[in-house]
Amino acid sequence: MTIHSVASTPYAGQRPGTSGLRKKVSEFLQPGYLENFVEAIFQTIGDCRGQTLVLGGDGRYFNRTAVGVILQMAAAHGVGRVLVGQGGILSTPAVSCVIRKHAAFGGIVLSASHNPGGPEGDFGIKYNIGNGGPAPEKITEALYLYTQTNALYRISDAAVPDLDTVGVSRIEQMDVEVIDPVSDYAELMASLFDFAAIKALFAGGFTMRFDAMHAVCGPYAHAILEGMLGAPAGTVINGTPLEDFGGHHPDPNPVNAAELIAEMFGAAAPDFGAASDGDADRNMIVARGLAVTPSDSLAIIAANAKLAPGYRAGLAGIARSMPTSTAADRVAKSLGIPCYETPTGWKYFGNLLDAGMVTLCGEESYGTGSSHIREKDGLWAVLFWLNLLAASGKPAATLVREHWATFGRNYYSRHDYEAVDAQAAEAMMAHLRGQLGQLAGRQLDGFTVALADDFVYTDPVDLSVTSKQGVRIVMTDGSRIVFRLSGTGTEGATIRLYLEKYEADQARHAIDPQQALAGLATIAANLSQLKTRTGRDHPTIVT
Ligand code: G6P
Ligand code: ZN
Numbered sequence: 001m002t003i004h005s006v007a008s009t010p011y012a013g014q015r016p017g018t019s020g021l022r023k024k025v026s027e028f029l030q031p032g033y034l035e036n037f038v039e040a041i042f043q044t045i046g047d048c049r050g051q052t053l054v055l056g057g058d059g060r061y062f063n064r065t066a067v068g069v070i071l072q073m074a075a076a077h078g079v080g081r082v083l084v085g086q087g088g089i090l091s092t093p094a095v096s097c098v099i100r101k102h103a104a105f106g107g108i109v110l111s112a113s114h115n116p117g118g119p120e121g122d123f124g125i126k127y128n129i130g131n132g133g134p135a136p137e138k139i140t141e142a143l144y145l146y147t148q149t150n151a152l153y154r155i156s157d158a159a160v161p162d163l164d165t166v167g168v169s170r171i172e173q174m175d176v177e178v179i180d181p182v183s184d185y186a187e188l189m190a191s192l193f194d195f196a197a198i199k200a201l202f203a204g205g206f207t208m209r210f211d212a213m214h215a216v217c218g219p220y221a222h223a224i225l226e227g228m229l230g231a232p233a234g235t236v237i238n239g240t241p242l243e244d245f246g247g248h249h250p251d252p253n254p255v256n257a258a259e260l261i262a263e264m265f266g267a268a269a270p271d272f273g274a275a276s277d278g279d280a281d282r283n284m285i286v287a288r289g290l291a292v293t294p295s296d297s298l299a300i301i302a303a304n305a306k307l308a309p310g311y312r313a314g315l316a317g318i319a320r321s322m323p324t325s326t327a328a329d330r331v332a333k334s335l336g337i338p339c340y341e342t343p344t345g346w347k348y349f350g351n352l353l354d355a356g357m358v359t360l361c362g363e364e365s366y367g368t369g370s371s372h373i374r375e376k377d378g379l380w381a382v383l384f385w386l387n388l389l390a391a392s393g394k395p396a397a398t399l400v401r402e403h404w405a406t407f408g409r410n411y412y413s414r415h416d417y418e419a420v421d422a423q424a425a426e427a428m429m430a431h432l433r434g435q436l437g438q439l440a441g442r443q444l445d446g447f448t449v450a451l452a453d454d455f456v457y458t459d460p461v462d463l464s465v466t467s468k469q470g471v472r473i474v475m476t477d478g479s480r481i482v483f484r485l486s487g488t489g490t491e492g493a494t495i496r497l498y499l500e501k502y503e504a505d506q507a508r509h510a511i512d513p514q515q516a517l518a519g520l521a522t523i524a525a526n527l528s529q530l531k532t533r534t535g536r537d538h539p540t541i542v543t
Helices: 033-044 063-076 092-101 137-149 183-192 195-203 217-228 258-264 294-307 327-335 346-354 378-392 396-407 422-439 518-528 530-534
Strands: 003-007 021-024 052-057 081-089 106-110 122-128 152-156 167-171 174-179 208-211 272-276 283-287 290-292 318-321 339-342 360-363 367-370 409-420 447-454 471-475 480-485 493-503
Touching (some): 003 063, 033 122, 033 137, 033 152, 052 063, 063 106, 063 122, 063 174, 092 106, 092 378, 122 137, 183 217, 183 378, 195 378, 208 258, 258 272, 258 283, 283 378, 283 396, 294 378, 294 409, 339 346, 378 396, 409 530, 422 471, 422 480, 447 518, 493 518, 518 530
Parallel strands (some): 052 081, 052 106, 208 272, 318 360
Antiparallel strands (some): 106 122, 167 174, 283 290, 360 367, 447 471
């Protein structure tokens, strides 16, 4: 067993995006590509000699190989112990949970989240710090700088131990502790929610369909929903993680989870439906005949949080990403608690959570979570809803409609234009930015612009400033148009257009969202010149 220093050539483009480094598998297969990035992690996270790290991924293609390489490199860098999920598997929320529970130095998550997997698909790697959350920008930027010049990595040639059996073995001086991926996480969930009430709900004949989309949430959902909570077998579908997610796009939204949507809108729909993504941090909630928007889900959870034992003391505050609808702001106002608006990316919630300023966080991109960990958490959101359904005794659709009746409805939709020419997309954003100074006060098709800016966030805890986070045009009635470029795409640029219209009148709460938002969509098309600049006349995906 020898530790080698291997000469390597730096690769361009290893800058972590919204959520770590995500690239095509083919890029990761280049010699030294993964190793260079992992070396940069070890060089920038601080002295981790003798420390504990957590390691696991969503089981996609290349997961196992990468786990082996990272273990050999961790040993070469003097790490004391690595807690690795059995089979190399740990969901993103489970990594966060295990880091916190075992007070680890940090952890490495292997996932490209909802992006397709398999040899032709994507792979990803992300470093999480000791609070269990994604590394802040100062670490990821230092890491990127390091990758640009790094010409060496260190690795042990010791064999990778058996990852399929729970137990402890060694590489060099380092303990490799293979852990059950589910148990710590399941224990945390049981401490937050009224498992007895949910169990009684299922025992009373309540039916549910949970679509794990052939991804990593499968084992967690089987163990918790069907195991601990007694939901009938078959409640969880697509529950075995596959390296290529069965060829599907493991993204829980009405477009990609079409099978679940069809069932929930059909005559024999179960009482409740839900889905999660590739690494189990995203969720979609579906009532009978009604897909709940992530923005509404956050607001409804917030409004009813006290029904769950873990949240009985009330909420310190709520945070949402800027493009997420303002439905949660209305709840926060009625609860007399603050609501923070952050840039897109879960990492921006970290400081607010650590400082105890917020309890719940959510994003329009099907992410919801709380202070229990430092990642968004798909199954947590589903269990929260089950707790609300059990405690209120009401169907999910009734909870949603009653919420709208109390707070008003924030009609919401996101239009994605994927794989657009990157230069054309940048030019469109520049064109929008160029108009911002002249928009305030202008009348546009029945709306009056109250504010137009390129979102800048000043973190209230460390006062760091993040700029250029998306163009937002806010109308005097609270309606909004937001444009930004995705930070997670792997092909060209993805333009995201977010539309939101507030409707207080209960008599107008049953309009088709696309119809309710059509006026705003036209304004957005005109202001951006999207069609002429990108050659696209309709979005790739509408959610
Ligand atoms: C990931 C991140 C989220 C983010 C989402 C969309 O899931 O964890 O925080 O909201 O990607 O990001 P994007 O930059 O593609 O809009
Ligand atoms: Zn994810």
